[in-house]
Amino acid sequence: MKKKLLLTITLAAGVFALSACNNGDVIVESKAGDITKEEFYEVLKDRYGEATLQELVYKKVLSDKYEVTDEEIEEYLVNFLKSYYGEDSYETVLEQLKANTDQYNSMIQSAELGLLQEKAAMDGMEVSEEELKQQYNYETKTVTARHILVNDEETAQEVLDKLNNGEKFEDLAKEYSQDTASAENGGDLGVLDPANLVSEFKAAAFELKEGEISEPIETEYGFHIIQATKVEQKEDVQSYEDMKKELIEKVKQSKLTNDVVQGALDKLVDNADIKINDSDFKDLFKQE
Known part of the structure; x- marks a missing residue:
């Protein structure tokens, strides 16, 4: 679910100037x-x-x-x-x-x-007010989550139905999840870092209440069922208006x-x- 973006143009072979030259020098x-x-x-x-x-x-x-x-x-x-x-x-x-x-x-x-x-x-x-408020959500919350990643929507719905019928999240993660790194730990992702999440996953995860399970969320990696296992408000955060300039910069960066x-x-x-x-x-x- 991590995405990296390299925007700098690397120097091909150090820095040199292609200057005009005289034949015969x-x-x-x-x-x-x-x-x-x-x-x-x-x-x-x-x-x-x-x-x-x-x-x-x-x-x-x-x-x-x-x-x-x-x-x-x-x-x-x-x-x-x-x-x-x-x-x-x-x-x-x-x-x-x-x-x-x-x-x-x-x-x-x-x-x-x-x-x-x-x-x-x-x-x-351009940056919308909705985008700014969503970014404020990322800046002021700490979300610990787990997920189950599958290849198609039909399987995701099957997993969600089983969860709604009382089957354990960790058991289903081990059985179904294509994210092998987290599957053995019951799908646990730890504390989420918004900077390292694709936008669809990030938006869904940070809207969840503690213990809540998402509907299937489609990203470039497949379909995710996400559960927020712990949600906390950060301490000593600035108000939305006080952070607005910083929020605009971060939304543009994203x-x-x-x-x-x-x-x-x-x-x-x-x-x-x-x-x-x-x-x-x-x-x-x-x-x-």
């Missing part, structure tokens, strides 16, 4: 022959040129319209590392990165580009997909009236 001399800047440029262009030129153009058009601070970049990089290495390990990884200046600078540049892309994609994105980001980039490039003078790349930004 020799950068390596040897008894076997010389290597000119032109030869060097052509090899780099052939191997990495398209990805690198595309990234440079994206960075240029994004930076022309949006700004990011050093603090935002650092936070973005930290969150990125947390998502991959976890809360317990990300600091060690970050220190290792900082020890390698070239690698760290490359990561910072990738983080800056990723953040610029997000800002462009979220610019003008809507980011590769298609949404690419659409924003395509629009910026189109408006920037890009002209590519190298014939090898003339169709680089041509849209279908």
